[in-house]
Amino acid sequence: MRPRFSQIFLSLAFVAAVFSLTVSAQGRRVLAEAQRITGDRFTIAARTPRGANIYAVSRPGPAMLTAIDNGLADLFTVARKNGYRRNLHYSDYTVFIARADRQTNADGNYSPDIAIGAAQYAGTEYDKGGYIYVAGMVISNSPAAFVIAEHKRDLNRVSDIVRFEGEHLVLYHNDRRRYNQTADHSKGGGHPILQ
Numbered sequence: 001m002r003p004r005f006s007q008i009f010l011s012l013a014f015v016a017a018v019f020s021l022t023v024s025a026q027g028r029r030v031l032a033e034a035q036r037i038t039g040d041r042f043t044i045a046a047r048t049p050r051g052a053n054i055y056a057v058s059r060p061g062p063a064m065l066t067a068i069d070n071g072l073a074d075l076f077t078v079a080r081k082n083g084y085r086r087n088l089h090y091s092d093y094t095v096f097i098a099r100a101d102r103q104t105n106a107d108g109n110y111s112p113d114i115a116i117g118a119a120q121y122a123g124t125e126y127d128k129g130g131y132i133y134v135a136g137m138v139i140s141n142s143p144a145a146f147v148i149a150e151h152k153r154d155l156n157r158v159s160d161i162v163r164f165e166g167e168h169l170v171l172y173h174n175d176r177r178r179y180n181q182t183a184d185h186s187k188g189g190g191h192p193i194l195q
């Protein structure tokens with residue numbers, strides 16, 4: 001009995017070690033991708049009160065973290081309403097909080113957004129000369145990660161962006177056909193996707 005127990009214990013320890021290595025390799029890949037897209041360095045790691053993972057350029061305040069939780073809560077509610085069950089834990093999500101590349105939109109309203117390469121949006125109404133401004137953007141489908149900009153006020157906007165970017169990730173994990181139909185806004189369509 002004794003040797004058998006220690007054997008099981010060792011193999012469990014081995015599995016745990018391999019798993020944590022895999023997770024951190026994945027985490028490093030996603031972090032590198034977020035830094036490539038935004039040109040920012042995410043030196044702050046944090047967690048929301050409900051357990052979502054945060055990487056930020058500067059330490060987010062409690063109101064910002066709560067706004068992210070509220071957006072995820074709305075996302076999970078509407079996802080369940082649509083019969084989706086997968087990837088509905090706060091800890092399934094990583095949110096990168098990047099430096100805003102603009103504070104106001106063309107109408108002069110407060111709108112902290114991120115400039116990214118135009119890619120498939122080149123030549124569309126969004127194209128601002130090789131780049132576009134986005135409120136948020138999915139960085140990785142699995143693990144689920146997206147980027148938003150730092151906000152000093154209008155934190156309801158943060159909750160909306162979190163819910164909206166999260167829609168792509170919920171669909172990726174629960175309804176791949178609908179995900180493919182709605183992932184690329186240059187072909188039309190916007191948010192909310194889920195009602």
Ligand SMILES: [Zn+2]
Pocket residue numbers: 164165168183185190191
């Ligand atoms: Zn979208």
